[in-house]
Amino acid sequence: MNPFDERILTTPCLSDSSASTREERKLRKVFEDTYVAVTGGAGFLGFHLCKKLLELGANVKIYDNLSTGNSKNIDDLTQKKLEFIRGDVRDLGALENCVKNCEFIFHLAAQSSVPYSMIHPTEDFEVNARGTLNVLESARKKGARIVFTSTSAVYGNAEKTPTPEDHPTQPISFYGLSKCVAEDYCRFYHKNYGVEVVVLRIFNAYGLRGHGVIPDFLSKLKRIPHKLEVLGTGEQSRDFIHASDVVRAFVLCAQSQKADGEVYNVGSGTTISVTALAKMIIALLNLRGVTKLFFTGGQAWAGDAKLTHADISKIIGDLNWRPLLKLKDGIENLLSQKRDTGQSQRSCRCE
Numbered sequence: 001m002n003p004f005d006e007r008i009l010t011t012p013c014l015s016d017s018s019a020s021t022r023e024e025r026k027l028r029k030v031f032e033d034t035y036v037a038v039t040g041g042a043g044f045l046g047f048h049l050c051k052k053l054l055e056l057g058a059n060v061k062i063y064d065n066l067s068t069g070n071s072k073n074i075d076d077l078t079q080k081k082l083e084f085i086r087g088d089v090r091d092l093g094a095l096e097n098c099v100k101n102c103e104f105i106f107h108l109a110a111q112s113s114v115p116y117s118m119i120h121p122t123e124d125f126e127v128n129a130r131g132t133l134n135v136l137e138s139a140r141k142k143g144a145r146i147v148f149t150s151t152s153a154v155y156g157n158a159e160k161t162p163t164p165e166d167h168p169t170q171p172i173s174f175y176g177l178s179k180c181v182a183e184d185y186c187r188f189y190h191k192n193y194g195v196e197v198v199v200l201r202i203f204n205a206y207g208l209r210g211h212g213v214i215p216d217f218l219s220k221l222k223r224i225p226h227k228l229e230v231l232g233t234g235e236q237s238r239d240f241i242h243a244s245d246v247v248r249a250f251v252l253c254a255q256s257q258k259a260d261g262e263v264y265n266v267g268s269g270t271t272i273s274v275t276a277l278a279k280m281i282i283a284l285l286n287l288r289g290v291t292k293l294f295f296t297g298g299q300a301w302a303g304d305a306k307l308t309h310a311d312i313s314k315i316i317g318d319l320n321w322r323p324l325l326k327l328k329d330g331i332e333n334l335l336s337q338k339r340d341t342g343q344s345q346r347s348c349r350c351e
Ligand SMILES: NC(=O)c1ccc[n+]([C@@H]2O[C@H](COP(=O)([O-])OP(=O)(O)OC[C@H]3O[C@@H](n4cnc5c(N)ncnc54)[C@H](O)[C@@H]3O)[C@@H](O)[C@H]2O)c1
Pocket: 039, 040, 041, 042, 043, 044, 045, 046, 063, 064, 065, 066, 067, 068, 069, 070, 087, 088, 089, 090, 107, 108, 109, 110, 111, 112, 127, 131, 149, 150, 151, 152, 201, 202, 203, 204, 205, 206, 212
């Protein structure tokens, strides 16, 4: 048996509902009637974050150029208290105008694809590094607090797993590199201008309206149930985290003084090989004995890391954040939501 296959390491999940009600009440106090900007709000994670912020009573401004985002995501949000500004993070003037009365900026807009970055490194740099510099500059002028969305790709092929935040960054893709540069700008603005900024290194997020390997498998299996092509050897292993857990990390760290100037991993604290993931999905779809796996072999694509596995002890200790949804439950949840909404995944340039 492939040693990666059964590698599902678990972290205890928080299931105390009175604690989550208390958390919700506290967050409502912070966000109700405040103005917040969400760059990249028309994207996958942006949609889920905006939905949460609107539920908490915030006035939400989405700033997005719709390059990979979807205007349907904006249409599907409650429109009262929501404003959409079509703009580019490379346009400092328009960005400053958007964030001028905002207390918080959640900066998610990005060129978010590893393979695309390997073909378009200049565009990747302009959007991810310069775009973040522009967000920092507007926050400095307007006194807003930033949550910056970084990525596990900054670690590249980490020597230590689970990987803690103080592990050296050694990206193996332009995407990881541009996010590293953006993180450095965040540190610089925090240290030299006192800009309040929290950096979240998100691992593999999944959920409704998402992209990546999980929706890729689901749509392939929907088309052809008896055959599933896996890119690479299938031994590559990923730390998957549900979008709802990522959103909780966003809002918790935005309101925490302790988080100011900090970097946090946001993952499940578990890892699973892509082959084991494929088998899990096949079982959940009742396709065991029906679907055969095929592997393309080698590296799935340029810049793809072999293994990601977050050490999440820092965010647990500082913010009492824990993932609530285990992978199997999250995928079951996704399948039933898809059945209910009849939603198909977006076609995407990326993993
Ligand atoms: N989804 C994940 O697994 C994951 C993992 C790690 C980090 N992240 C980071 O989280 C953030 C959100 O990721 P996502 O999965 O929702 O990606 P996404 O591609 O769905 O969303 C990105 C959004 O940014 C917008 N955008 C792109 N370039 C822009 C520009 N120049 N100006 C304005 N808007 C622009 C897009 O139109 C899109 O709506 C990104 O910063 C990404 O790098 C995501």
